[in-house]
Every structure is written in C-alpha cells, then in structure tokens.
Amino acid sequence: MSTLTAWERALERVEGALVAQIFPREPVELVGALRRECDSNAVVCSQRRVVVPNAYDVELAEHVHDELNPNEGQVAQVLTDKLARHGEHKGYEWAGPLTVHVTKSRDVPNGRYRVTSTVMSHISAGGFRTSDN
Known part of the structure; x- marks a missing residue:
C-alpha cells in the first residue's frame, strides 16, 4: 500500500472541491x-493481494443523465480516476484494465x-455495454 505525501493529499482535496463545484x-x-x-x-487472495472488479457500469436516471450530459465524458473520467485512486490507497489489484462506463436508464x-461491477479481462470504455433502456 502506498502512503500519500502532503502534496498529494492537498491535491486530492483541491480536486474534490473542484469536482463538487463543477458537478451536481x-x-x-x-x-x-x-x-x-x-x-x-474485493477478493482476498493472500495477505498482500486483494483483487477487485475492473469494469463498472453506472446507470443514471434519465433526469440525472440529462443534467450531466454536457459533462458526460468528463464524469466517466472523473469517476474512473477517483476509483483508481481508491484502489491504489487500499492496495487493490484490478482484475484487468479499469473502466467506468456511464449510461442512461x-x-x-x-x-x-445504480452501480454494478464485473470482471472483464480485455476491455476498453468504447467496448463496454451501451444501451439506452
């Protein structure tokens, strides 16, 4: 597990404040x-190895999706970055490339x-399930 420097913690606080101001x-x-x-x-494989899913699907209600629509790509990226940092802080190992995909439902x-996750070995955000229910 990594330890954050004071600089990294300060940067995370600033980023969190910025996200809270930009997004609802x-x-x-x-x-x-x-x-x-x-x-x-999370699946504990050994004392030093904890594996977690790597593909996350965020389904947004239509009104929430429409509100975020101008920033849709940014929202998915911000969520992916935040989740990546969380995994790093916890010492998690992703089951494959990490992605968060946002859809309307x-x-x-x-x-x-609604947030769900799965393990997918070779994925990209573009190859993730896309559907407008």
Whole structure:
C-alpha cells in the first residue's frame, strides 16, 4: 500500500472541491457508491493481494443523465480516476484494465443511479455495454 505525501493529499482535496463545484451532488455520491461496490467485491487472495472488479457500469436516471450530459465524458473520467485512486490507497489489484462506463436508464431502484461491477479481462470504455433502456 502506498502512503500519500502532503502534496498529494492537498491535491486530492483541491480536486474534490473542484469536482463538487463543477458537478451536481450525484457524481460526488457516485464516487462513494463506486468505492462501496469495489470494496464489497474485493477478493482476498493472500495477505498482500486483494483483487477487485475492473469494469463498472453506472446507470443514471434519465433526469440525472440529462443534467450531466454536457459533462458526460468528463464524469466517466472523473469517476474512473477517483476509483483508481481508491484502489491504489487500499492496495487493490484490478482484475484487468479499469473502466467506468456511464449510461442512461429508465429503471434505477433509487430514482437516481445504480452501480454494478464485473470482471472483464480485455476491455476498453468504447467496448463496454451501451444501451439506452
């Protein structure tokens, strides 16, 4: 596991504040949901090896998706970056290349978003499932 320098911690605080100002509340909540999804699916292989899923699908309710639409590509990248940092802090090993894909859905249980994960060995964000339910 890595330890952060004071500079890295300060940079993360600034980035977090910037994300909170640029995006509405949902992306900040989504970061927490992604972290929980990652943590709850961690598989301990040994004392020094914990493997987690690498493909995350974020389904947004239509109104949330439409609100974020101008920043859709940025939202996926911010979520991916935040999740990558979380994994690094926890000492996780990704099951393959990490990606977070954001889609629109008419059917999300909490009326805002749903986060799921899976293990996919050779993926790219462009090759991830795309559907507008």
